Each structure stands twice: as C-alpha cells, then as structure tokens.
Amino acid sequence: MIDREQVLHVARLARLRLDEGEVEAMTGELSSVLDHIEKIGELDLDDVAPTTHVVALENVLRPDEPRPSLARDAALAEAPDSDGSGFRVPSPGA
Amino acid sequence: MPDVTYEPVIGLEIHVQLKTRTKMFCGCELSFGEQPNTRTCPVCLGLPGTLPVVNAEAVHYGLMIGLALGCELAPRSIFHRKNYFYPDLPKGYQVSQYDIPLARDGKLGDVRIHRVHLEEDAAKLVHAGASGRIHSAEASVVDFNRGGTPLVEIVSEPDIRSAAEAAEWLRLLRVTLRQLGVSDVNMEEGSLRCDANVSLRPRGEATLGVKTELKNMNSFRFIERGVEAEIERQEAILRDGGRIEQETLHYDVRSGAISSLRSKEEAHDYRYFPEPDLVPVVPTEQMVERARAAIPELPADRAERLGRELGLPTDQAKLLAFRTDLGDFYERALAAADGGDPRAIANWTCNELMATLGDGREPGDSKLTPEALATLVAMVVAKDVSQSAAKEVLARLVAEGGDPAAIVESSGLGRADEGELAAIVDRAMADQADAVEKVRAGNDKAIGAIVGAIMRETKGRADGGEVQRLIRERL
Amino acid sequence: MSDVVDLTAAAAAERVRAGELSPRELWDAYRARAAADELNAFLWLADEAPEVSVDAPLGGVPLAVKDLFCTAGVPSAAASRILEGYRPPYSATAVERLTGAGAPMLGKTNMDEFAMGSSNENSAFGPVENPWDRSKVPGGSSGGSAAAVAAGLAPWAIGTDTGGSIRQPAALCGIVGLKPTYGSVSRYGMIAFASSLDQAGPLTRDVTDAALLLRHMVGRDDCDSTSTGHPEQIALPSAERLDGLRFGVPPELTGDGLEPGVRAVFEATLERIEQLGGTVREVGLPHSGHAISAYYVIAPAEASANLARFDGVRYGHRAAADDGLRSLYEQTREEGFGTEVKRRIMLGTYALSSGYYDAYYGRAQRVRTKIADDFRTAFESVDLIVTPTSPTVAFGLGERTDDPLAMYLSDVLTVPMSLAGIPAISTPGGLSDGLPVGIQLAGPAYSENRILDAAHALELATGFEGERARA
Numbered sequence A: 001m002i003d004r005e006q007v008l009h010v011a012r013l014a015r016l017r018l019d020e021g022e023v024e025a026m027t028g029e030l031s032s033v034l035d036h037i038e039k040i041g042e043l044d045l046d047d048v049a050p051t052t053h054v055v056a057l058e059n060v061l062r063p064d065e066p067r068p069s070l071a072r073d074a075a076l077a078e079a080p081d082s083d084g085s086g087f088r089v090p091s092p093g094a
Numbered sequence B: 001m002p003d004v005t006y007e008p009v010i011g012l013e014i015h016v017q018l019k020t021r022t023k024m025f026c027g028c029e030l031s032f033g034e035q036p037n038t039r040t041c042p043v044c045l046g047l048p049g050t051l052p053v054v055n056a057e058a059v060h061y062g063l064m065i066g067l068a069l070g071c072e073l074a075p076r077s078i079f080h081r082k083n084y085f086y087p088d089l090p091k092g093y094q095v096s097q098y099d100i101p102l103a104r105d106g107k108l109g110d111v112r113i114h115r116v117h118l119e120e121d122a123a124k125l126v127h128a129g130a131s132g133r134i135h136s137a138e139a140s141v142v143d144f145n146r147g148g149t150p151l152v153e154i155v156s157e158p159d160i161r162s163a164a165e166a167a168e169w170l171r172l173l174r175v176t177l178r179q180l181g182v183s184d185v186n187m188e189e190g191s192l193r194c195d196a197n198v199s200l201r202p203r204g205e206a207t208l209g210v211k212t213e214l215k216n217m218n219s220f221r222f223i224e225r226g227v228e229a230e231i232e233r234q235e236a237i238l239r240d241g242g243r244i245e246q247e248t249l250h251y252d253v254r255s256g257a258i259s260s261l262r263s264k265e266e267a268h269d270y271r272y273f274p275e276p277d278l279v280p281v282v283p284t285e286q287m288v289e290r291a292r293a294a295i296p297e298l299p300a301d302r303a304e305r306l307g308r309e310l311g312l313p314t315d316q317a318k319l320l321a322f323r324t325d326l327g328d329f330y331e332r333a334l335a336a337a338d339g340g341d342p343r344a345i346a347n348w349t350c351n352e353l354m355a356t357l358g359d360g361r362e363p364g365d366s367k368l369t370p371e372a373l374a375t376l377v378a379m380v381v382a383k384d385v386s387q388s389a390a391k392e393v394l395a396r397l398v399a400e401g402g403d404p405a406a407i408v409e410s411s412g413l414g415r416a417d418e419g420e421l422a423a424i425v426d427r428a429m430a431d432q433a434d435a436v437e438k439v440r441a442g443n444d445k446a447i448g449a450i451v452g453a454i455m456r457e458t459k460g461r462a463d464g465g466e467v468q469r470l471i472r473e474r475l
Numbered sequence C: 001m002s003d004v005v006d007l008t009a010a011a012a013a014e015r016v017r018a019g020e021l022s023p024r025e026l027w028d029a030y031r032a033r034a035a036a037d038e039l040n041a042f043l044w045l046a047d048e049a050p051e052v053s054v055d056a057p058l059g060g061v062p063l064a065v066k067d068l069f070c071t072a073g074v075p076s077a078a079a080s081r082i083l084e085g086y087r088p089p090y091s092a093t094a095v096e097r098l099t100g101a102g103a104p105m106l107g108k109t110n111m112d113e114f115a116m117g118s119s120n121e122n123s124a125f126g127p128v129e130n131p132w133d134r135s136k137v138p139g140g141s142s143g144g145s146a147a148a149v150a151a152g153l154a155p156w157a158i159g160t161d162t163g164g165s166i167r168q169p170a171a172l173c174g175i176v177g178l179k180p181t182y183g184s185v186s187r188y189g190m191i192a193f194a195s196s197l198d199q200a201g202p203l204t205r206d207v208t209d210a211a212l213l214l215r216h217m218v219g220r221d222d223c224d225s226t227s228t229g230h231p232e233q234i235a236l237p238s239a240e241r242l243d244g245l246r247f248g249v250p251p252e253l254t255g256d257g258l259e260p261g262v263r264a265v266f267e268a269t270l271e272r273i274e275q276l277g278g279t280v281r282e283v284g285l286p287h288s289g290h291a292i293s294a295y296y297v298i299a300p301a302e303a304s305a306n307l308a309r310f311d312g313v314r315y316g317h318r319a320a321a322d323d324g325l326r327s328l329y330e331q332t333r334e335e336g337f338g339t340e341v342k343r344r345i346m347l348g349t350y351a352l353s354s355g356y357y358d359a360y361y362g363r364a365q366r367v368r369t370k371i372a373d374d375f376r377t378a379f380e381s382v383d384l385i386v387t388p389t390s391p392t393v394a395f396g397l398g399e400r401t402d403d404p405l406a407m408y409l410s411d412v413l414t415v416p417m418s419l420a421g422i423p424a425i426s427t428p429g430g431l432s433d434g435l436p437v438g439i440q441l442a443g444p445a446y447s448e449n450r451i452l453d454a455a456h457a458l459e460l461a462t463g464f465e466g467e468r469a470r471a
C-alpha cells in the first residue's frame, strides 16, 4: 500500500515529474504490486543471509596502470550542451 | 539562570585524494591541471553499459592508512551505491564503502579513529556565468578530470575539545599521511579536505549536544577560525535559551560569517545499497603484509624516540619529527658526529640552521652537508670557535658549502689565543682608564665599555666570559 | 536464395567454411529480408557487408543484436526516447567477441525499453508483432531478436535475460533461447537494467546454433568485475537420448497457473523425456512462490540507480527546461522515460528509501538466498529441472498493458532461475492453437553443456516445425 503523498515524495527523490493522471495511476498500480510483494513479510528470514551476488568472487582488482583516455572531442561528442571544454548545466541552486 | 560553561565536542571528517597513477575504477591517469575533460573514459563519464573495476593500489594505500592509524582491518569489506543527483556525479550515485569500511577503530595521537573507507571523488563544477542556452539562469560547466579520483575518507571520534586542538590534530594527520607517501595532502589544491562536526555541552555532562557539520575548510587557519566561530555561534544561541539545529554549514573565509548550506538532496535520502557491479575486498595475508612493510617510521613515533633516546625537549623532538626534511638532516649530522652531543646538534639544527634557512627552505636547498654541521658544532663545543663566529661560518656553509675548519682558518675566525688576547686586554684597559676607575669605584656596569672595545677589536673571535676574567685579573 | 535462409546458422557457417557458400550471398539474403521487416523487429540495419575471413569460426553468418548492447558508432538506445540517436564510443564485449569470431552485425533489434517488459509493448519505437500471429506479442524484453530469428529475418540473434527476457520471447516465437549462468558472459557494454541479474545469451533457430553462438560469447572479461568465464568449452550437442538423466518437475511452478494448451504440451514433453530414457520425478522449490515478489523488489531497486545517469547532462535526450537544474532533470526524465520504466524506477526508489529498505530490499535479498538454496537442494536429487517457459502462449497485443501486476506474474516460471543465477534454456515443445509453447530446462551453475545436450535430444524427438513462421 502506498499513498499519494509517498508517491509524490518518491517521484521527487527519483527526479520524475508526474502529471496528475500519472500520480493517480501510479498510486493504484504500485499499491497492488506492493500488496503482492508484501507476502514475503510472512516468511521467517531471521537467520538467512542476504544475497547480493550469486558469483563467489572476491578481490577482483585492477593493476594501477594507465590506459588511454578519450580525446576531449570524443568525450563531448554526445553532450546535449557543451561549451567546447565541458558539459554545460544550469548552476545548482540557480 | 546559573552561569554554565560549555565544552565543545569536535569530530573531523577528512577526505584524502590518493596518489595512485590511475583513477579508482578506470585506467584514466589522475589529473594535475590538464585541460578540462581530457582525462576521461566511458567508465568515469558514466556512459551506459560501463562497469567499475577496483584499483589494487588504492586498496593497498587504504590498508596502509588503516594500519598506520592503528585500525582493525575488515576481514571482508564491500562497496555501496550512495544515490543522489548532482551534475558532478556522472552515474547518479557515488560508489563508496558504507556499512563495512576497509578499516575501523583506530587512534592517532589522543584522538580515536571511527572509520577509514574507500570511495571515488566527484567531478568539478566550474561556474561559467550566464549561459547562452539556458537563458535567465546561471550556467556551470562540468569537468570530469577529477571525477573518479581515489579517495580515502577518515572519520574521527568526537574526541577534540577546541578549535586549536582540531587544527593541531589535523597537522599530525597530514604529516602522517605525507610520511606514508599515499597523498599530496595539499589543502589548497584539495588533495586534503576537512569537514568538522561541532557540538556543545555543559561542562561535565556526558550526553552530546546537537551537532552541526562545517563543510570544506581549505586551510588550517580557516579550520581553526571556522570551528572557533561555530563554537561562539552555538554558545550564543544556547546562552539565550535557543536550540541548535542539526544542519550543514559553510564558513565564509572573508566575512567570517557562517551560513546554512542547502544540501544536495534536500530530502537527504541516499538510498544506500550494495554495489552489484563490484565484489568484496578481502585483504589476504599477503596484501596486509605488503601494506605493513610499506609503512615507514611515523612522525608520532619519531618524536617519541628522539625524546626517549636522545633526551631532546618535546617541542624540538616534535619539530624534527613533523618536518621530515629537518629530522632526516639532523639524524644524518648526529651519525656523522659520532659521539657528538645530540642536544647541541639539535639546538643548531632547530635554531641556528632554521633561522639561516628562513621560511620555506629545506636543508636540502642549501650547500650545507650534515657532516659539515656536525664538525662545526663540535668546534663550538670544543670552544675552537665562538658562538657568534660559528654563526658566520654556518651562513657561509649554507651559501657556499665547504669545510668549516677551512673557513675558520682562511677567514681567521678561529679564537684569539691567550697571549694575543692578553695584549689586547692590556691595551684596551690603558685606553679606557676612566672606565677602569669607575669599575674600581664599584660601578660594575662600566666594565661593559672595556669588554665591548675588546670584542670589537677581536671581531667576535674572543669569548665574552674569557675577556671578563682577564680584565678582573688586572683590576 | 530462400534455400540459404532455410539453413540453420551452424549449417550456413559450415557451408561457408567449406567454400560452398559465400558470406556475401548469406549477407545479401538476410539483409534483404531484414530490410523488408514488417514486424518492427529491427530498429537499425547495417548497409555494408563487412569483410569476414571465410575460415572464421562463425563463417560470416550475420547476427542480430538487441538494442541494449552498446555498439561503437551505431545507435544504441535500449529502445528508449532518452537515448534516441545515441552512438556510443565503444562496443559491448559480447558483441566484440562475436563479430571477432566472424558474425558481422546485421542490425539492432527492438525490445522493451531498458529491457523492462514481457511483451515488447514498452518500446519507445513501437511494439513488435509475433510472426506466428501478427495480432499477438512476441514476448519480451528481447522481442525483436526473437521475432527476427523466428521469421527468418536473421539467422541468429543475441538478447539479454534479467527475469526471462530471452527465454520467454523465445518460447512465444517458437525458437531456442538460452540464459547462461550469471557471470559466464561479460556484461560490459550491456546497458544495465538489474546488474545482479542481467545476463546475455543466444536466441537461435535450433539448439546447435545456440551452442555455437554461446561458445563464442562466454569468457572472463577484465572490464566486468563479476565475470567468471566458463569452466568448460561449450560443446556442440550430439545427444539423441536422455538415458540416465533425472528430470525434476517442481509442483510449485506447474500447478493451476498453466493454460490448458500449455499443460498439454508440457505433459507430452514429460512423456517424450521418458521415451528417450530419462526419468521424471517431482522436486520441491518451496520458495519459488515468492520469486516474483523478490524479483520485483531487487530488479527495480537496482534499476532505479542504474537509470539515474540519464539526466540530460552528458548524452541522450535533454529537455528544453529553462528554470534550473531540478526542472532540467525532472523534465528530461519525464519526456525521456516511458510509463513502465517510470513505474519501476518509482517501485525501486520506494523499496530503497529510508524506513522501507529492510522490509523490502533487505527481505528480498534473503528470499533470494532461500530460492538459491531450493535449487541447490533440488539438484542433489535431479540433474535438470523442467517446466514450461511461460504459463501461456503469446497473448494479444494490448491485452495486458493496463494491468502491470498481471504482466509481472507472467514471468513466474523464469524469474526463479534468474534469482539463483543458474542457466536455463527454452526450446519449442509444440503448438497450442497454432502458437508455440516453450519448454524450459534449468540446471546447476555452469551446466550449459548438460542443458544443451538434453535440449538437443528433445528437439530431435519433438520435430517442431519452426519454418512455418518464416513463410
């Protein structure tokens, strides 16, 4: 179960702007999905370890050896707004 | 209300840029003032589909720091994603160690270390003035050269009780890290960055007050001033019955004013979760041994040793330990002197030599060799050369180098011998008959005129005490 | 020319290597068919026939590549508005390996946006039609790859599988699809959906093609910290019998949920298994009933972070917002993401947000442990687990779009294996009302060779008539 206010809060966290219709729909759809998901609340999982990886790897490390970087033009090639030296954005807080 | 006195409780959070060759998770070389965005690749630009791979040397440096700070190393540490949106954060999350840091529970000086963990640095946002595209709004330009630089974050326990202590401890931490050779630890250039958590509590009380976080003070002076200012601000609020708000603050160096910072994610919910693109770091025997072996004698230990073994006063021992260049020069001179007086050589190193070198110069910048200093100090101790003459010799050794004995010889700075001195004394007493009379009459001060004349004539080659003795013999 | 198209990829590769067929002829035949695509299976097509040495192991047999893979200089948008027209400066490791082995890229295939979907209806560039019945969905998220191979627009294709995105469309389109053991194929260059689950694999006309393609996909990659490579070489399957193989049927996954037509084909398959010398027994997967719940917490949670980089700053779509940074972010993502992607970002952000982490993400990770344990226990008494791949055959376009939960539940048979990271194949088991039904075989980690052999024996005995979809 998730209510309208929570939907709006989560949308802000996720930087998603939802119009009225979407907020309505999301609230309903997410609630029914969450109701289903909440069934895992019934399981006794107290002494069960969480699984983050199914692979049993550890210490996968890279030698500290330089590899070529991109030419600046290549780095900026897909930039929606570049000044030729970097990626332009509205100043935070501005 | 009763007049309570408040006790500041201060903890520091330090970010250290590691001096590896490449970034934390990609092969880009670290940047030192290159053109913007010339040290990037698909990984550190956060291009779709790219994945991080941990830099082994960054882990090695992290382990060295953990061990040097007397921490317990985590048998198994993992990385998390710290989620927030900001233009300097290409992936929309920072990869950082969260619930299991590389090392924890250490101590440096009198301050306990809470944790030491690895993470990646953010990129640089450069203000660019009004933008062509986004009208009516100021624009910034993002430079990803710095993005992904390996960082170690060191968090202290709130064991510090004054602004001065905070700066003092940070100095100790800095020389320690510099001695380890893992970072440039340059605050102005941002390779050492410090935040302070400050709270006040009525003296004698155990419970902590509400703390504020003072962000990024980029010099020792500013840290001391900033923390001082924040202590005063909080005390003022508490004194007229107000409450401290938990917030992040900015200290303005120029105005000295403290202002509240709008946080990056005003909702302040970083949604940490284990980074699925990385696997755990599990320090092996081998990794830990290699880190241990790479740790040289640290300043705190050196100061302690100089005091214990050589009987140097604390402040001298500290100076020699914290200024590695000076300390190394001193110990080389001491070795050359074999059997020479450690205290005398320390005095000459910490006083005369420091003064002659002046600010910012190291012994290495001069022509003086440790051996020469040892010889010179030996001559002074043996009274073959007077204090004042020896200072002239030192000045020349620093400027031109060479052998002290030779310099003394050639420039006739050696001490005047008995006969020569006796003659000079007689002549002086004859010239200053009235002074002699005054002294005989009991005005002891008058002897100064005679001594002065003699010293002038011997150009400092005579010892003041010796001269006085000869005069009195003749009265 | 059509007889060229009738060849399986492996057979075509053989002909090329034997000098009986020119890669050029092969390329032209498929390039022409792909260009005439009416199913909306392709989003981009290569013009030029690349040079391929005739003795390359994959013999110049053209490859269709899911749009989720980054391909240097070629549009790679994961079927999303937010990446429309994006051309990466590098190629995914899996694609590099295959083109390097002599399978030139024919084109990029349609998919559910960011691989989020089970019907391919979430593509920003329109749905894909199922070649068996163009009013039906091809399944998803690798719907374009599955439809292209089934319709003979491409000899073979690669896709990605996070909760069933290779196996389910393969089933609904009547072809073979294999999700390898997590870690055996590099994820570098795959636009991430759920990092701990994503795995690339082949979609092919038959089991031998799947084995051949997989052989050249697997391998340790220094660019992927979670990549393990494969302990043994992937062999071309030869088994014609199943003697001594123990097949387990989990009641939790083969109960009421199955459509009658699907159940009929499944039961016929179990009989076939016994006729071929295999044994069939029940084996429990007690926690698999909670797999969907765990999956729809873990996958969206990881996705919510993986999709945060799409902010309009460095690449991709950027809204013309003029009132500050936040509105630039929000408007860019509002315009760039489709409804299902937003829904999952919301779900994942909520599951990770303070106060809910333990109840959702934390618990889901523990359920995941239980599910992996279930399989470990099961494989102590059986060699392979057999289920249908999907509880239903291909459903109608638009039929489930307004009920997300129903759509999610259709992954019920494929999600448990994804959570456990184990390999599973979907191979055609027959038809139900003229629509293909897929049979799923799952084995322990790195048991791909066992799975491929068993699927090969079943394939021979089944004699599925896939050519109908190529007419």
Ligand SMILES: [Mg+2]
Pocket: B015, B096, B119, B153
């Ligand atoms: Mg930090």
Ligand SMILES: [Zn+2]
Pocket: B023, B026, B027, B028, B039, B040, B041, B042, B043, B044, B045, B148
């Ligand atoms: Zn890089």
